[in-house]
Amino acid sequence: MAALAAFQRRLFRPAPEQQLPIVLGQRRIFILPTRAGVVFAVVLLVMLIGAINYNLGLGHALIFLLAGLGIVAMVHTFNNLFALRLTPGRAPAVFAGDLARFPMQLENSRRQSRRALEFSFAEQAAARIDLPAEGSATVAIAYATQRRGRLDPGRITLASRYPLGLFRAWSYLYPRWSCVVYPKPLWTPLPAASAAVHADHVQGDNGQEDFAGLRPRQNSDPIRHIAWKAVARRPDDQAHLVKQFAGGAAEELWLDWSLTPTGRSAEERLSILAGWVLSADEQQARYGLKLPGRELAPGHGETHRGRCLEILALHGENPESKAPGDRQAR
């Protein structure tokens, strides 16, 4: 058994990709007949016996043509994957229970299209994509998340049965992929806000109360701050203007672990906190996060929300833990 495992390790080389883009060479592509391919072989054998029995010269020709077709189909199925270039991208964070989507940029340098490429993580639904001749495309490979944390999705199987379905060529890819999975939010009422402790912290900051002017939009600005009227006046401008506000809420919100119901499990409490983060963000409040052993000063905006959720997601995990064996249980 150990020898077999060693052989498998050697054959499938489960090591993270060293070089990008990944280029599929012949050592990485495996090919075997599908069930239909085996049936095809049996059908050919039976037909050969029939052709011999009835002395059908044309029957022999048919069977040999089909056999040739099978061989050629094997080459084509292999070529459908061969020399494909793949560049893994970054997967945006998702909430537990949602589909994490790992983007993979594909580049086809050959003159024929590559069709019916199927990417899948183990026991996950496959993403199918066709690549035009000498073209590129991006496929998002879905992974159904179940719990929060840093998701290591494991190896990807890239497979194809094109063109005839008689053979399945596949390759295993091991990109250094991970995705932060936020706790699934539980919606409960926000805790009461308290007055700001540090008054100077409030002043001059980009608050949300009083309109102070316009500036070009940055990615972190919420959509609802876009000055749509200004955009409508100058639709050609590439950067939308956003309204700037002076003075913020005079009170800030502490989303504190100790405020969550103690009767619930730790995971549920984290979910409640996630729900609070989302609600607070929705209400454009300034909020801070307190977890046992971790505290994040109050802030607001998308970046702040993301940081909060990430802290919740990785709570209890070593944030740098990316050892190969440390995979999320499914």
Added chain:
Amino acid sequence: MARTLKARRQAIARPAEPLEHGAVPWLLAVALVTAGPHVGHLPWWLSLVVGGALLWRAWLWQQARRLPPRWALSMLVVATLAAIGWQFRTLFGKDSGVALLVVFMALKPLEMTSRRDAMVIVMLGYFLLLTHYLYSQSIATGGWLLGAITLLSAALIRVHGGAQPIAAIARHAGLLLAQALPFMLILYLLFPRVSGPLWGLPEDAHSGLSGLSEQMAPGSISRLTQSAAIAFRSRFVGELPEKSDLYWRGPVFDDYDGLTWRASVTTSKPPPQAPTIDGIGPPYAYTNIIEAHNQRWLLALDVATTLPADASLAPSLQALAREPLRVRSRFSFASSVDYRANVSETPETLRQALALPPEINPRSRALAAGWASRPPAEIAAAALAMFRQQDFYYTLEAPLLGANAMDEFLFETRRGFCEHYASAFVFLMRAAGVPARVVAGYQGGELNPIDGYLIVRQSDAHAWAEIWLAGQGWVRFDPTAAVAPARIEQGIAASLPAGEALPIVIRLDNDWLRQLHNRWEAANNTWNQWVLGYNPQRQREVLSRFGWRDADWRRMSASLAVLCGVALLLVAVWTLPRRRAVDPIQRAWQKYCGQLQQRGIARAEWEGPGDFAQRVARERPELGELTREAAGYYAELRYGQRGGIGQNRAAALHRLQQCITRLPPRRRSST
């Protein structure tokens, strides 16, 4: 662990991949193309069922409706099976088996929802294509084979590859076919052939083979001459014999019951002596390619002196195969048209050659009795003279004869075909005490100038007579020649009155049409030899023509594997993705960066030209300016808008390439 197992089970139990809506017409086309050609030999009601089922499925597809429920389909299948069993009286014959396959092919689309169902249909299609060849293996069927395989591959491509333009699918299917053809040729030539059958064939396997039969009654040969079907082809190594010497020997009849001639059943304990033949004059060497006729006789030219190993000469001088010819076969002979055969004949054979049914035909017996005192050769001459001089007619439309057939023919109707004349002649000879028998076979043939083959058709079927003369053995007498000499010298078309029914091809007068016809038959002959008649023996012949003597199956398999490997390699190399030509801008930039790398500063994979130039300026100020310039050209060429550097892209590229040469020489490493 439990969760993993459960998940795995779910993954396995995942429903079969559904079939796309757009793939359905392709599979219906597969069903149509593979089942359609069988319509000709299916009962009419079955063709209606098949057509109806396919139309129904097409309508359901067009309306995007749900497929009929399982129970309804099962009932349909059971009803059709019962009807087939009732029609054919069996489900296991050739015809009923084909009917079953056709029905499955027509009904399967009605429950087709997944890719697996589509695969089943295609596999069934392959099988149905094979069954076409039970009925026809003509050139047209071969063409249909190529077209159908292309369609089946296209359907598979559509099923597995999703929606594409039809032209793209067709192109890919054609490419697959073109690449598969070399494998087919290699396998076809070298795959060690086994001669069938491997087991007993159904009784109806060889129905419909025509040719001379084991008995001859008035009308049996004239019926055969209505057919222009080819009986066999013959190719002579050297000169052709005279047309009047082209007597191809088939069955020999020596048992007459008053109506029908048969071959007598020899019951003698010691097997009859082997025939003794003295050929006079040079032998003619030739090869016969004989159509399957389900009999053993090989239609050698009268009389064969040298036979192939798998044939033998019967006591009645005809060449026989070991088994009835169920497939087109080749046999090579040498024959002498001038011969002495069986000068010493067994008494039993001679006794049989004198036997007559008692009491019938009294007038003929009386006529013969009048000749009995003369020597046998004179008796024969007298009979021939009678046919020649009196008003006998050679015609296909002979009147029906009654109980005393010979009397009626010789004294009343006097109209008949070769079988009438041959049997009347033999009757008279026997009645006069001369041993005689009827020989059936073919006479003549037509040379196809295109490929040099002599074509002998069913319309050349003939019957003649032989008498045994002491000291000379069996001597041929053809009474038909006495009545209608043209039949022997020019063929049947010249000897019959113009109004009589004969196949059109043997009356072709138009030179151009005849030429075309000859070409077509030459093509057919080539096809027959290479496709239909390619048996183990022919395979050995062909391989020895390529200089490969005594090829056995081991060496054939080995060379087969090697050749297929070579072909696979060629196909792989041909189809391997080629490297795309890197565009010159990219190449120049990469070369520049490569030069920098040799000078100790490497661009990282993710670094854009601008960032890289900045870093170079920081780390290696002496290269900074040039790098900024190069990066500027590259970025402009690569990402700039067309308006940027204007039409002068070529100049910018040139300047980028110049940057490479402008780099300062590399510092020598300090050693």
